[in-house]
Amino acid sequence: MTEAAIDPTVPPSGTGCVECDADGGWWVHLRRCAACGHVGCCDTSPAQHATAHWRATGHPVVRSFEPGEHWFWDYAAEDYARGPELAPPQSRPEDQPVPGPAGRVPADWRDHIHA
Template sequence: MAYTCSHARQVRTVAPRTLGCEECLAEGMTWFHLRLCRECGHVGCCDQSEGKHATKHFRATDHPIIEGYDPPEGWGWCFVDEGFVDLPSQTPQNGAIPRYY
């Protein structure tokens, strides 16, 4: 069940910075699902992916809220509270995202 955590105020309307995981694209790696940072627009791969770049982004920046971005999943997650978060909107994708799984 989703709830509104104390970090929900940090959720922004963002533009995804890349069409895929930023680090995986730069390093030639593959990903399974993508997560979008709802504070800055960083696109990272999920923890089922080898790089786990969305979690690494959180640890480096303390940006707590991500969105299940690709495939569009319509949920938010707070890394700090380890719970689902109601998002005010779903971020539209910026074109076709390459599939790497």
């Protein structure tokens, strides 16, 4: 992992997945790009936007954007990574449901996720 993979000064792009929010989608969990702050949905989510962001940008390191989780993942190494404290906020709002966001998750959401 290169130093450019993490910029601790960049805030997250928002409180939810950028692409899902734009197209009315929903997510299971959120991941934050450690280089640019892009918030995308996890690989369990239907659209898998965090991984798509890595493939499109080459930014390999994400951090969980879930309350109480502080781990980093390096897509290129396919392994956990270490990283510094990132600019706040550290997670989605605690009152945001999982899956989320409220009002956009279908009743049969379990039928749409990736295991």
